[in-house]
Amino acid sequence: MASRRHELRRYRWQVRDSGQLLLIAAAGVWLVAAVAQTAAEGLRDPRIAVAFGALIAFGEVLRLNLPGDRETAPIGFAGALAYALLIKVGTHVVQHPAEQVVTVATIGMIIGALPHLAVGRPARVSGMAARLLCIACVAYIFRPLAGNSALDRNWGLAFTLMTSLALLALLLEAVLTALLRVDEQKARFRVALVDEMRVQLPLGAAVGASALLIAFAAEVMGLYSLAVFTAPLLVTQVAFRRYAGIRATYLQTVRALAKVTEIGGYVEAGHSERVSRLAVAIGRELGIHEPQLLELEYAALMHDIGQLSLHDPIPGGATVLVSRQDQQRIAELGADVIQQAQVLGSVAEIVRRQNEPYRDTESAANGHVASVPPSGRRPGPPLSSRIIKAANAFDDLVGSSLDPGRAAAAVQRLRLDTASEYDPATVEALSRVVNRRSLLL
Amino acid sequence: MGKLSRVALIYIGAVAVAAAVLVARGPFTGLKWQYVVFLGILVIVSESRATQLRKGQLSWSSSSAAMLASVVLAGPVGAAIVGACTAMGLRRGPSILQRVFNTAMYALSAYLAGRAFIALGGHVGLPNENSFPDIIAPFAGAALIHVAANHGLLSGVLWLTRNPDRPPAGSLGVGLSARLLLSDLGYAAYGLLMAALWTVVSFAAPLLTLIPLFVARWAIAQFAEQQKAYEATVGALCQAVETKDFYTRGHSDRVSRGSVMIAREIGMRGERVEAIRYAGMLHDVGKLGVPTKVLQKTGKLTEEEYAAIQLHPMRGLDIVREIGFLDEALAGIMHHHERIDGRGYPMGLAGDEIPEFARVLAVADAFDSMTSNRSYRGARPVTQAIEELRKWSGTQFDPAFVDAFVAALKREGWPRPEPPVLASDDLPAVTAQDHDDPGAPLRVIDSL
Numbered sequence: 051m052a053s054r055r056h057e058l059r060r061y062r063w064q065v066r067d068s069g070q071l072l073l074i075a076a077a078g079v080w081l082v083a084a085v086a087q088t089a090a091e092g093l094r095d096p097r098i099a100v101a102f103g104a105l106i107a108f109g110e111v112l113r114l115n116l117p118g119d120r121e122t123a124p125i126g127f128a129g130a131l132a133y134a135l136l137i138k139v140g141t142h143v144v145q146h147p148a149e150q151v152v153t154v155a156t157i158g159m160i161i162g163a164l165p166h167l168a169v170g171r172p173a174r175v176s177g178m179a180a181r182l183l184c185i186a187c188v189a190y191i192f193r194p195l196a197g198n199s200a201l202d203r204n205w206g207l208a209f210t211l212m213t214s215l216a217l218l219a220l221l222l223e224a225v226l227t228a229l230l231r232v233d234e235q236k237a238r239f240r241v242a243l244v245d246e247m248r249v250q251l252p253l254g255a256a257v258g259a260s261a262l263l264i265a266f267a268a269e270v271m272g273l274y275s276l277a278v279f280t281a282p283l284l285v286t287q288v289a290f291r292r293y294a295g296i297r298a299t300y301l302q303t304v305r306a307l308a309k310v311t312e313i314g315g316y317v318e319a320g321h322s323e324r325v326s327r328l329a330v331a332i333g334r335e336l337g338i339h340e341p342q343l344l345e346l347e348y349a350a351l352m353h354d355i356g357q358l359s360l361h362d363p364i365p366g367g368a369t370v371l372v373s374r375q376d377q378q379r380i381a382e383l384g385a386d387v388i389q390q391a392q393v394l395g396s397v398a399e400i401v402r403r404q405n406e407p408y409r410d411t412e413s414a415a416n417g418h419v420a421s422v423p424p425s426g427r428r429p430g431p432p433l434s435s436r437i438i439k440a441a442n443a444f445d446d447l448v449g450s451s452l453d454p455g456r457a458a459a460a461v462q463r464l465r466l467d468t469a470s471e472y473d474p475a476t477v478e479a480l481s482r483v484v485n486r487r488s489l490l491l
Numbered sequence: 492m493g494k495l496s497r498v499a500l501i502y503i504g505a506v507a508v509a510a511a512v513l514v515a516r517g518p519f520t521g522l523k524w525q526y527v528v529f530l531g532i533l534v535i536v537s538e539s540r541a542t543q544l545r546k547g548q549l550s551w552s553s554s555s556a557a558m559l560a561s562v563v564l565a566g567p568v569g570a571a572i573v574g575a576c577t578a579m580g581l582r583r584g585p586s587i588l589q590r591v592f593n594t595a596m597y598a599l600s601a602y603l604a605g606r607a608f609i610a611l612g613g614h615v616g617l618p619n620e621n622s623f624p625d626i627i628a629p630f631a632g633a634a635l636i637h638v639a640a641n642h643g644l645l646s647g648v649l650w651l652t653r654n655p656d657r658p659p660a661g662s663l664g665v666g667l668s669a670r671l672l673l674s675d676l677g678y679a680a681y682g683l684l685m686a687a688l689w690t691v692v693s694f695a696a697p698l699l700t701l702i703p704l705f706v707a708r709w710a711i712a713q714f715a716e717q718q719k720a721y722e723a724t725v726g727a728l729c730q731a732v733e734t735k736d737f738y739t740r741g742h743s744d745r746v747s748r749g750s751v752m753i754a755r756e757i758g759m760r761g762e763r764v765e766a767i768r769y770a771g772m773l774h775d776v777g778k779l780g781v782p783t784k785v786l787q788k789t790g791k792l793t794e795e796e797y798a799a800i801q802l803h804p805m806r807g808l809d810i811v812r813e814i815g816f817l818d819e820a821l822a823g824i825m826h827h828h829e830r831i832d833g834r835g836y837p838m839g840l841a842g843d844e845i846p847e848f849a850r851v852l853a854v855a856d857a858f859d860s861m862t863s864n865r866s867y868r869g870a871r872p873v874t875q876a877i878e879e880l881r882k883w884s885g886t887q888f889d890p891a892f893v894d895a896f897v898a899a900l901k902r903e904g905w906p907r908p909e910p911p912v913l914a915s916d917d918l919p920a921v922t923a924q925d926h927d928d929p930g931a932p933l934r935v936i937d938s939l
Contacts (some may be wrong), residue, residue, distance in 0.1 A: 140620045205692050252706045259702035263684055266699075270687045271623045278627075278680050285677035286703055289710035295815075296717045300724070302814045307728040309810050313780040358731050358779070391720070391727035 069233035070176040073226065077179035080186055084152035094146045098139055101273045103158040105129035105280065110162020113174075114287055116249055117297045118340060120227070121177050124257045124290075125283055126162060129276070130155040130181070131219055131261035134189040135212050137196050138269045145197060151189035155182060180226040184219040191215060212265065216258035224250055236486070238337045245340040256286050301347070308351040316357040320450055326350035328441040328483065329434075335479040336433070346434045349400035353438050356384025356401075377405040403431040404438045408473045436473040440464060440480050443472070454488035495588070499651035503592045506644060510595040513602050514571045523616075526564040526689075531576040533557045533697055537704075538580030555637065555675060556704060557697065558601040559682025562633050563626070564689065566615040567605025574601035592648060600640035608633035618687050626683070634679035642672060678704060729772045732779055739775075739925075742859055747771030749855030749896065752903060756895040763819065767848055770820040774827050774852050777807025800926050801836040804828055823848025827856060828926075830887045850889040854880065854896050857888070860927035862905065873905050883929050 093099055109126025116122060134151045136144050159182065163173045192215055195201065201208040227250075228242040235242075260283050267275035308322040329350040333343050357380050385402035388394050408430060431439075447460040461481045468474040495503075534554040554577060561573040574597035578590060609615065613629030614622070681700050688696030729743045750771040754764045778786065781803050785796045792800070808825040826840060826849035833841030861876040871879075877897055884893040 205695075209692055209695055252709055256703040256706035259699050263688065263699055263703075266691045266696075267684055267687055269691050270618055270620055272620070274623050274627065275684075275687075278684055281677045281680045282684075282703055282707070285673075286707040286710065289707050289714060293710050293714040293717060296714060296721055299815045300717065300721045303721070303725060304728075306811050306814050307725075307732075307776070310728075310732055310776055310779045313777070313806055313810060315780075315782075352728075355728070355731055387727055387731040389727075390730060391723040394720070394724065 069230055070179075073183070073230065074175055074179045077182045077186075081152060081156055081182065084149040084186070085156070087147075087149040088153040091147070091149075094150060095139075095142075095144055098136075098144060098273065099146065099150065099154050101276055102129055102133040102136075103154045103161075105276050106133075106155055106158025107162035108280075110159050110178075111165050112284075112287065113166070114253075114290055115294055115298075116253070116290065117294055118245075118249060120246075120249060121174050122250075122253065123159075123162070123177075123181065124253055124260075124287055125280060126159065127181055127185075127223075128257045128260040128264070128283060130158070130185045131188060131216060131258070132264035132268075134185055135192055135215065135261060135265040136268060137201060137208065137265065140269070140272045143197065143202075146193070148186070148189035148193040151193065152182065152186050155185050176230055177227075180223055180230070183226065184222045187222060188215045188219045191218075209262075212262055213258075216261055220250070220254040220258055221247075224254075235334060236331075237334050241334075241337045241339060249340070253286075253290060256283065301344075304348055304351050308355065311354045311357055317354050318449060321445060322351050322354060324450070325353065325438065325441045325445050328444065328480070329437050331483045332437050332441060332476060332479045333434070335483055336437070336475065338433070342434065345394075345397050345400065346437060348394065349397045349404070349434055350438050350441065352384060352388060352397070353401055353404055353442060354380070354384065355387050356380040356382065358387075359383040374405065381405050400432060400434040400438065403435040404442070406431040406435065406439075407471050408436060408439075408468070409470045433473075433476075436476050440472050440476045444480060444484075457484050457488060495652055499648065502647060502651055503588065503595075506599060507591055507595040510571070510575070510598040510602070514568060514575065514598060517568060519568065522569050523565050526561060527569045527572050529694060530557045530561045530564070530573045530697065533701070534573055534576040535579045537701070538577045554597070555641070556678050556681040556685060556700065558597065559604065559630075559634055559637060559679050560685035560689075560697065562601065562605045562608050562637075563613070563615065563618065563630065563683065563686035567602045567609065570601035570605040571598045574598040596641065596644045596648075600637050600644065603640050604633040604637035607636040617690050619690060623687075630683045634676060634682065638672060638675045638679060641675070678707075725769065725772055729776070732776050739863075742863065742927075743772045743775060745859045745863075746774060746852065746855045749858055749905075750851050752899040753851045753854060753892050753896045756899040757892070766816055766820040767823065767851060769816060770823040770848055771852060771855065773811050773820075774807065774824050774856065775803070776810050777803035777805065777824075780806035780809075801828075803926075805837050819846060819848045822846035823852050825849070827852040829853070831889055832886045835887075845889075851892050854888050854892045856927050857883075857929045858896065860925050861929070862907075865925055865928070870907075873900065879929060887929055 106126045106129045109129050110123050112125055113121055113123045130151070133146075133154060134148075136146075138144065159178050163178065167173055192212070195211070201211070224243060224246045228239060228246040231237055231242045231246070232239050237245075260279055264275050264279050267279065271278060305323065305326075308326075311317045312319050312321065326347050330343055330347050333346045338346065359380075381402055381404050385398045388398040388401055430436075443464055444457075444460050447463065448457050451457075461477070461484055464472050464477050464480070468477055534557050537554045537557070558570055558574050561570040565573070575594050577597045578594035605615075608629050611629035611632045613626055613633070618626055681704060685697050685700045688700065692699070726744070730740070733740050733743060747768050748771070750767045751764055754767045759767070781799050785792070785799050788796065804825050804827060808821060811821060811824060823846055826835075826838065826846055829835035829838065829840045829845045829849055830853075831842055831845070831850075833839055835845075858876055858880060861871050861879055862873060864870045877900070880888060880893050880896070884890045
């Protein structure tokens, strides 16, 4: 068993980190060249370099975890971006080359990462490498232009150029992060990019604006602009931290409370957690976006909560084996519970319709579904409900077993039912997820 | 707001008159109208959608940065006019009186900030490279005065119009306002940035400075929304757990309320009060791990059955362990059936060994059990339950928390739980003995 686990880890390391390694290598090569160049030419304006380096290090210490396990360093990124876009400090025209920007940013990031390492948190090198590449791109485009007198005369031109470069940096960071996530989670690139931009947009706007603010304000305030601007961005970051914190607690709580059905003996141990993980993987495979993915996860975790209202637990909790009417009752009861929270309207709907067959013909004829609207055919269940139906059935058949043969047989059984019961596309996605998982074993 | 007392009306009138007189006195000569107009528009825009913070009428918006910028660019009178632009905010909701007060408050505090800026040696007008760092001290002074005047005037009106039936939320309110004060000061720094940047990028400066402010506000709003959603979800799930036994419906909610009353009474910090609120809601989730037939048994319990009941705090801990609550909340859930004399369960801790949260929960838990209906008895009146708490104070309960609870009950009262109504399709699933009830301890068959 031990050797098997060892193999598993090695395989994952090989698969998962290929993109990260590539990114880190690219940043590393660039970095070595930049540091060598800077060392050879000497540091220009060392006082300014130290001030910005310190700001970057400070920002790196105060990293921020956004929802969806995204680590960012808003203050550090803004500081580095501002250093790349700096034209004047007071009346003094700064002339540091792009290599120096890369060097200062790197040293700042490394110093800022040390406290994280000291308390045993991962350094997250890939995130740092992505940030560094963005900074480097902006620096190599802008530094040669910075001394141009046209920028000094015409504030509109400087403003437009710097704004577009800040946007470029943010866009590039989103693309790189999305690529890493595609690699890590087997998401689709287009979906991952849209999700990334949606999550990063608000904070990214604040970071970009703050970077421009420091760079421009340095002209009148000198290096005081760093201190003056950091306070407000700090407040923004605190607000985001609290937001991310409550999001995380929310998910943990739903996960924990979903376990009450297990402790109450209604379902097999680990059932809701497994179904939710499988459902999210299927959802990702089908290209569902993150907000809906979160709803799917909540619904999958709570899909059996209605069983709490039953007086006698179903033996083994395998809902696939009980009558459709009972299944429907459990779903309705569960949806009623979730409905009471008022905020999870669509989650309640997903749970309510988790047992509906993919094609309604048979059950409508038998009169199982009571609430058929008078206007005629009821639209099929939402995709999330179809996913939960398939994931739930799969887990009822396979349970916590890791046997690939058993999993394949379960997928086969679901496939036979795709004519009416299960959504064929969902079952195919499930099959791909399961195959990938058994490959890892 | 409802009907206001005469004192409150006089107060609002005084603030409004003071603001009007100061603005009217001028001087208007040499006033840079281009700044006043642009920043005034900015204030109107940001006032049109202010963030409503959770629990309270306090609303904050990014306009204070624009007002502080006008302190530097246009001086006290200009700042007061910019401040008065709040009147034209397009936001619906505030009554006329609220609007008058807000306008006067902002005009007055902006004017005072402008005076402070000049008094501390600041020069009104476009800052240049020579203005720094000398401008920082006067500006910081102005920002402090602005925030202090705002909060002072606002808390004055909140105090005068407070609802006497509902006392303010003790430590939580203070925590909120301290945090608000700090974030206001943080945003105030943007006022200086706006003024300084005007020399470099002209009118793009305030637009640029506003972006981070809007983002921060967005994040705060998101946080408030998530928190509301979170509370609703926890409440709904707790209720789901309780559906097993209709006699205990609402129990978690009430224990949570009682624990919060005790926590506030003894002056716990806001963060811990929040934690104990959730601990109260979740304290009995472990009961699901106890077979229903044991919970509903009428006769004496066997040793084994009693052991199953004694296990429920541990089961509860198993469920909530992974939630990122304060560890104190977890300890409270695990030990809420310990007794001061050491004869409780699951660990038999005594006295101060029992975590503070658990001692608080124990009092609220027993009290709610006694004041609600049970199948074997009706609800007891509050006075009788207090007597009972006093009787067990020192053996089962921590006397300090019993006293705190009694004091809080005297002040705030206790809503009578609605008697459970039998739904027509509800099977009479009934707890025959309540493990929480100190007056009727569980009867266990003595082992031989």
